[in-house]
Amino acid sequence: MTKDKELILRRFHLVCIVILIAGIIIQFSDESEFSVGMSKSELTHIPRDLSPKTKVLDLSQNYISEIHLSDISLLLELKVLRLSHNKIQYLDFSVFKFNRELEYLDLSYNQVQKISCHPVMSLKHLDLSFNDFDALPICKEFGKLTQLHFLGLSATKLKQLDLLPIAHLKLGYILLDLEGYYVKENEIESLQIPSTKTLHLVFHPNRSFSVQVNISVNIIECLQLTNVKLNDSNCKVLIKFLSEIIRGPNLLNFTLNHMETTWKCLVTVLQFLWPRPIEYLNIYNLTIVENIEKEDFTYSKTTLKALTIEHIAIRVFIYSKSALYTVFSEMNIMMLTISDTPLVHMFCPQTLSTFKFLNFTNNVFTDSIFQHCSTLVKLEMLILQKNDLESLFKIGLMTKYMISLKILDVSWNSLEYNIHDGNCTWVESIVVLNMSSNLLTDAVFRCLPPNVKVLDLHSNRIRSIPEDVNHLEALQELNVAFNSLTQLPGCGALDSLSVLIVDYNSISSPPADFFQSCQKMRSFRAGNNPFQCTCELRGFIHSVGQVPSEVVEGWPGSYVCNYPDSAKGTPLKDFHVSPLSCNTALLTVTIVATVLVVAISVTVLCVYLDGPWYLRMVCQWTQTRHRARHVPLEDLQRTLQFHAFVSYSDHDSAWVKGELLPNLEKEDIRVCVHERNFVPGKSIVENIINCIEKSYKSIFVLSPNFVRSEWCHYELYFAHHNLFHEGSNNLILILLEPIPQCNIPSKYHKLRALMTQRTYLEWPKDKSKHGLFWANIRAAFNVKLKLVTENCDVHMLKMSEDPT
Known part of the structure; x- marks a missing residue:
C-alpha cells in the first residue's frame, strides 16, 4: 500500500474534533500526578480541603452556583478544571489570577449570563458553550490568550464584529452554540468568524434548520453541523x-x-x-x-x-x-x-467500481452479499463485521473476483464451515483475514486463503490445529486466543510464523522445544491457560528464559499454575521441582545406588558388629512372645509346680548355677533342677518324666558335654515326646558352646533333628549382649501361671554322667 493510500486511511478514521480535544486532555492527564475526581457528588460549593498540589480537578455534574477566589487560590499548580453541568450564573475571571498554570477550563452547560474579564494567559481550552449569554461573551482580554486553541461560545444574538477581539488568534477549534439563537423573520445578521481549523455549529435540536445569520470564515479545514433538521421545503x-x-x-x-x-x-x-x-x-x-x-x-x-x-x-x-x-x-x-x-443488502456496482475500502459494520447483510460480483476489482479492504453471515464457503466465493482484495474482516458473525460444501475458493490476494468471534471449528484450516499472512481466529470453537497445514506457508501472525486448544501449535508447517497469540485456551503443558521449532518468533502470548506445574513444564519454563523478554508477552504476570492444588496460583517463574524426581533414569540409578550402599553398609555392620546374632535373637524373642501370647490360658493353668525344668551336663553346672539360675529366679521364675528337685526313692527315669510333666518349659543347655551325657539324651527324649504329645512349644534350647554336626552320634538322631528344625539361643561371650539374651529367655515366661504349692521332695539326687 502506497504512502498516499495510508494517509487517506488515517485521515478517514480521524475526526478533527476528537484529535484536538482528546490530545489536550491526554496531555494534561499524563502530566497530572495529583488528580481529583468529584463528579456527580452533589456538591454545592468547591471543597476547601483540596491538596495545593492538585493539577486536575473534576467537579462536573454537581450543584455549584458560585466560584470564589478563596476556593481555588491555593491551587497554584492547577492545570485542568472541569465545572460543566453545574448552576453557575456569574463568572469573574479574576478568581483565576493565582492559577497561572491553568490551561483547561470547562464551564459548559451552566447558567452563566455575565462574565467579568481578567487575562488568564495560560489558557489553551476555554469552553463557555451552552450557557445563557445574550451576546457572545467576548472581551478584549481574550485577545491576549495567545495559547488559546479551543473556544466554546453561546449566544442568542449575534453581531458581525463580536469576534473581532480574537480575530488575530490562530484558533484550532471554535464551538458556537446557536440553540438559543433567534431573530425576527426577515432580519438577517452577519458574523465574521476568525480563521480556524475546525468550526462546529450547534443548532436547536427540535427546530427545522433555519439560518438567519450570514456566517463567513476566511480559512477553515473542518466544518461540523449538529442538529440539522430538514425537509423537502427547507433543504435549499x-x-x-x-x-x-x-x-x-x-x-x-x-x-x-x-x-x-x-x-x-x-x-x-x-x-x-x-x-x-x-x-x-x-x-x-x-x-x-x-x-x-x-x-x-x-x-x-x-x-x-x-x-x-x-x-x-x-x-x-x-x-x-x-x-x-x-x-x-x-x-x-x-x-x-x-x-x-x-x-440487509448492497448491490454490486454495474460498472467497474473505484471502491478501495468498504465498511458495512453492524448491518444485517447475509451470505448473498456481492456473490458473483466482478466489478469490485480495485477493492483492497472489505469490512463485514457484525452481520448475519453464516457460510464461510460462500464468503470465499464472494472474494473470487476481488483480485485486489488484501484485507477482509468478517468477525462477529455466525460463520461455520461444513467440509461437505467442498473446497473453498478464495482470491489469492488476501493477506489479512479476521474471522474472530464466529462458530468456526478445526475444519476452518481447510478453508483459508493460500497467501494469508495475518489470521485472526480468536473466540471460536477450535480445539486443535491440524499438523498438515502446509498450504499456509506465508502465515506470519496467528491469533487463536479464547478457543479450546489443548496443545500449543508448533511451527513445523508454519515456518514463517512470527506472532502467535494463544491465551485463554486449555493448554496445560506447552512443549519444551517450542521456541526451538519457532526460530522466527518475535511475539508470543499464551497467558491465562490452565498450566499443570509438573515435570513436563520444566523444559518450557526454562526455554522462556532463553528468549528475549519482549518476545513472551504478559510474562510472568499471566502465566500461573492451575494444577496441582498445592501449586495453584504460583507464577511459572517461581515453580521449581527437583531434577531427580523428573528424570526416571537418574532416579532409578540413584535408588539402585542407595540400595547397594545400604546393603554394603549392613553387610559391614553384620561382619564387624555381629549383626546376624542380634537379628536371630530379636526374631527368637518376637516368636517366643508371639507363641506365649497365643497359648490359651486354660491350657497353661494345669497342675504345674515349676516354670522350667533345666537339663544340663554336670560339666556345665557352674554356668547353670552362676548365670542361668540367678537371672531366672530373680524374676520369680521357679526352676526345677535334678540336684534339688528329684524325689529320692524314685527311679531316675521316673523323676525325669515327673519333673518334665510338672514344668511349663524345658530348658536344655547344649554343649559338647551335653552330647556325651546319656542321661541328658533321655531327658531330651522325654521332653520331645511331651512336646509331640501336648502339641505345644515348651522346649528352649540354649547353645552354650558350638556343637559340630559331625560330633553328634548318629544314635542321637532326636538331638540332631531338633538342632536342625528348631531355633536355639546362643550364649554370647560378649557381656554387652547378655541383656538381649536374658530378655529372650524371660519372654518365654511372659504369662502369669497359677502354680500349685505342692512341693517336690528336696532331697538331692546326684545324677552321674554314666548311668551304668
Whole structure:
C-alpha cells in the first residue's frame, strides 16, 4: 500500500474534533500526578480541603452556583478544571489570577449570563458553550490568550464584529452554540468568524434548520453541523448556507451530526457536495423520514475520497430498496462506510467500481452479499463485521473476483464451515483475514486463503490445529486466543510464523522445544491457560528464559499454575521441582545406588558388629512372645509346680548355677533342677518324666558335654515326646558352646533333628549382649501361671554322667 493510500486511511478514521480535544486532555492527564475526581457528588460549593498540589480537578455534574477566589487560590499548580453541568450564573475571571498554570477550563452547560474579564494567559481550552449569554461573551482580554486553541461560545444574538477581539488568534477549534439563537423573520445578521481549523455549529435540536445569520470564515479545514433538521421545503436553506462557507479549497472535512431529513433532501445535499473540494464527508446519527423513492444522481468528477454514514434510522416502513442501494453502490469514490444501519443488502456496482475500502459494520447483510460480483476489482479492504453471515464457503466465493482484495474482516458473525460444501475458493490476494468471534471449528484450516499472512481466529470453537497445514506457508501472525486448544501449535508447517497469540485456551503443558521449532518468533502470548506445574513444564519454563523478554508477552504476570492444588496460583517463574524426581533414569540409578550402599553398609555392620546374632535373637524373642501370647490360658493353668525344668551336663553346672539360675529366679521364675528337685526313692527315669510333666518349659543347655551325657539324651527324649504329645512349644534350647554336626552320634538322631528344625539361643561371650539374651529367655515366661504349692521332695539326687 502506497504512502498516499495510508494517509487517506488515517485521515478517514480521524475526526478533527476528537484529535484536538482528546490530545489536550491526554496531555494534561499524563502530566497530572495529583488528580481529583468529584463528579456527580452533589456538591454545592468547591471543597476547601483540596491538596495545593492538585493539577486536575473534576467537579462536573454537581450543584455549584458560585466560584470564589478563596476556593481555588491555593491551587497554584492547577492545570485542568472541569465545572460543566453545574448552576453557575456569574463568572469573574479574576478568581483565576493565582492559577497561572491553568490551561483547561470547562464551564459548559451552566447558567452563566455575565462574565467579568481578567487575562488568564495560560489558557489553551476555554469552553463557555451552552450557557445563557445574550451576546457572545467576548472581551478584549481574550485577545491576549495567545495559547488559546479551543473556544466554546453561546449566544442568542449575534453581531458581525463580536469576534473581532480574537480575530488575530490562530484558533484550532471554535464551538458556537446557536440553540438559543433567534431573530425576527426577515432580519438577517452577519458574523465574521476568525480563521480556524475546525468550526462546529450547534443548532436547536427540535427546530427545522433555519439560518438567519450570514456566517463567513476566511480559512477553515473542518466544518461540523449538529442538529440539522430538514425537509423537502427547507433543504435549499442548507444548500445556500453551505454555499457561503464552502468557497475555497481549504475545507476538506465536513461532518453532519444528528441529521433528520428526507431521502430526497439527502440525495440533494450529496449531489451538491459531490463536485465541491470536500474530501471527507461524515454523517452521524442520520434519520430518514417520509418516503424513499428513486432519485437521479449524477456521479460527476469528484474530489470526495470517503463517505461515512454511521447509525441510520429509517422511519419508512415500505420503500424501494433498490432506490436506496443504487445511490451508494454506484458512487465513484475510494472509501465508503455505512454502519449501524438496518440495511440487509448492497448491490454490486454495474460498472467497474473505484471502491478501495468498504465498511458495512453492524448491518444485517447475509451470505448473498456481492456473490458473483466482478466489478469490485480495485477493492483492497472489505469490512463485514457484525452481520448475519453464516457460510464461510460462500464468503470465499464472494472474494473470487476481488483480485485486489488484501484485507477482509468478517468477525462477529455466525460463520461455520461444513467440509461437505467442498473446497473453498478464495482470491489469492488476501493477506489479512479476521474471522474472530464466529462458530468456526478445526475444519476452518481447510478453508483459508493460500497467501494469508495475518489470521485472526480468536473466540471460536477450535480445539486443535491440524499438523498438515502446509498450504499456509506465508502465515506470519496467528491469533487463536479464547478457543479450546489443548496443545500449543508448533511451527513445523508454519515456518514463517512470527506472532502467535494463544491465551485463554486449555493448554496445560506447552512443549519444551517450542521456541526451538519457532526460530522466527518475535511475539508470543499464551497467558491465562490452565498450566499443570509438573515435570513436563520444566523444559518450557526454562526455554522462556532463553528468549528475549519482549518476545513472551504478559510474562510472568499471566502465566500461573492451575494444577496441582498445592501449586495453584504460583507464577511459572517461581515453580521449581527437583531434577531427580523428573528424570526416571537418574532416579532409578540413584535408588539402585542407595540400595547397594545400604546393603554394603549392613553387610559391614553384620561382619564387624555381629549383626546376624542380634537379628536371630530379636526374631527368637518376637516368636517366643508371639507363641506365649497365643497359648490359651486354660491350657497353661494345669497342675504345674515349676516354670522350667533345666537339663544340663554336670560339666556345665557352674554356668547353670552362676548365670542361668540367678537371672531366672530373680524374676520369680521357679526352676526345677535334678540336684534339688528329684524325689529320692524314685527311679531316675521316673523323676525325669515327673519333673518334665510338672514344668511349663524345658530348658536344655547344649554343649559338647551335653552330647556325651546319656542321661541328658533321655531327658531330651522325654521332653520331645511331651512336646509331640501336648502339641505345644515348651522346649528352649540354649547353645552354650558350638556343637559340630559331625560330633553328634548318629544314635542321637532326636538331638540332631531338633538342632536342625528348631531355633536355639546362643550364649554370647560378649557381656554387652547378655541383656538381649536374658530378655529372650524371660519372654518365654511372659504369662502369669497359677502354680500349685505342692512341693517336690528336696532331697538331692546326684545324677552321674554314666548311668551304668
